[in-house]
Amino acid sequence: MNNIMYTLMALAGGVGLSFQAAINSRLSAGLGTQPLVASFISFGIGALCLGLVGLAMADWQSVGAGIGQQPLWRWLGGFLGAGFVFTSVFLAPRLGVTNVMFLFIIGQLTSGMFIDSLGLFQMPVRAAQWWKIAGLSVMLCGLCLFMFGERLVQLVRH
Structure with a gap:
């Protein structure tokens, strides 16, 4: 049963990525064709949402104990995520x-x-x-x- 739920979750994530690209590209157009600004706004809203859910659900004691122990390469995920959001905003109106x-x-x-x-x-x-x-x-x-x-x-x- 877990595999079915994980599969559906992944498919929903894919649907969300397509919607996100379309919605964010329209945000960019509404801001004078500014894909960088639209990406920043999208990423900021996403970070705020994750932060609010994280406040309620995360084990912050474990986070505090492990955050300083992480190798530098583990911090690249946010950079790559921001690049993904920008790339989708920039390319969606150009390539479809x-x-x-x-x-x-x-x-x-x-x-x-x-x-x-x-x-x-x-x-x-x-x-x-x-x-x-x-x-x-x-x-x-x-x-x-x-x-x-x-x-x-x-x-x-x-």
């Missing part, structure tokens, strides 16, 4: 939400398989099997068809 999300997914899967296969960042090692590479290749072909299908059809017709 679907294209941006498709590219994000391919990038996530490729880097995720790399991290898993090498056990980077202290993650458990999960071998990159041939079927995983084949599945990623099929998705890459799908991305090419999705993004360039119209041009391919026009080339075939001429």
Whole structure:
């Protein structure tokens, strides 16, 4: 049952990312095409929401005991998250939400398989099997068809 809930949670997260890109790109347009400012506002609201929920639910004693013991690389997540939000705000109106999300997914899967296969960042090692590479290749072909299908059809017709 947990795996079903985790799967649904991940799918909902993916839905949220697409909505976020569209909503934040419209915020940027409403602010005079300022994707950096829109990203900052979005990230600030998100941090505020997480902070309020964290106040109620987090074990702050454990946080206090461990926060100073973290290696520097563990603090990069916020930087990467901010970069993701900015990139989605900047690219969604230029490439379309679907294209941006498709590219994000391919990038996530490729880097995720790399991290898993090498056990980077202290993650458990999960071998990159041939079927995983084949599945990623099929998705890459799908991305090419999705993004360039119209041009391919026009080339075939001429």
